[in-house]
Amino acid sequence: MEEILNQILDKLQMIEHEVSDIKTNMATKQELEEVKQNFTTELEDIKANMATKRELEEVRNRFTKEFEDIRTNMATKQELEEVKHSFTKEIEDIKANMATKQELEDIKANMATKQELEDIKANMATKQELEDVKNNLMKELDHVKANMVxxxxxxxxxxxxxxxxxxxxxxxxxxxxxxxxxxxxxxxxxxxxxxxxxxxxxxxx
Known part of the structure; x- marks a missing residue:
């Protein structure tokens, strides 16, 4: 009899532990309501941010058009090769027409010296002299006009x-x-x- 009672007590203790665990792990109505509200909010956000079939179709059409434009405007290997040859030819022409170091030295050798430049500056007419010449020519022109028939x-x-x-x-x-x-x-x-x-x-x- 005592053994049976002990078994019953053990079972009662087990049930008590299980009930306690259930109480501990079970959500309250408040928690369930909060979870429900959170899921509702997230669901609304998903609905608000989800693309419709129409929007997806428009995006697909736009990307398809852009992809076709890229294909249309992309250079082929042949075109790239032609551009490469063209640039290569232009570079060769530039190299062919560039002055060599010797030619630059010849130019430097034939350039006027500093003294020659100073002489040129010394012999050049000043702005005032040019203005005087201009005024004299204007006077002579007026004189000619005055004496013309x-x-x-x-x-x-x-x-x-x-x-x-x-x-x-x-x-x-x-x-x-x-x-x-x-x-x-x-x-x-x-x-x-x-x-x-x-x-x-x-x-x-």
Missing amino acids: TKQEFVFLQQAVLETNEIVKKIEQNMEKHERILDLLSRRSIEHEAAISSIRLIKTT
Whole structure:
């Protein structure tokens, strides 16, 4: 009998321990409510941040388009090779056209010395001298303008020259006539002298 009682007591103690563990590990209504609220909040956040099928489709389409653009704009191996050859050729041209050290030395040797540069500076006109020359030229230009004939005066002068030319031509023509007359008279005078000489010769014989 005592043994049975001990077994019952042991079982009761075990049950008491289990009940105590259950009480210790069991959540209260408050804790369950807090867990529920936390899960609800997290679920709302997930819903708020989750992409819809439409949004996923738009993202997929955008990435597909960008990928196609990349494919379209990407250089092929052939194009890269052509660019490489082009740059190589340009570099070779630059090397070919670059001055050598010897050429640079020749340029340095032919450059003007410091003394020559000083001489050039000494012989160069200053701003003031250039300004003086400019002012003198402006004065001379004004003087020329002041003494120049007007268009009307030029027309009169041209007319006078033409008239003078006509007079000179007439004088030249008259002089030619006079020369012809003088030539004719000279010939006749020679003929007369020859005739007179002939008559004298006849008389003397």
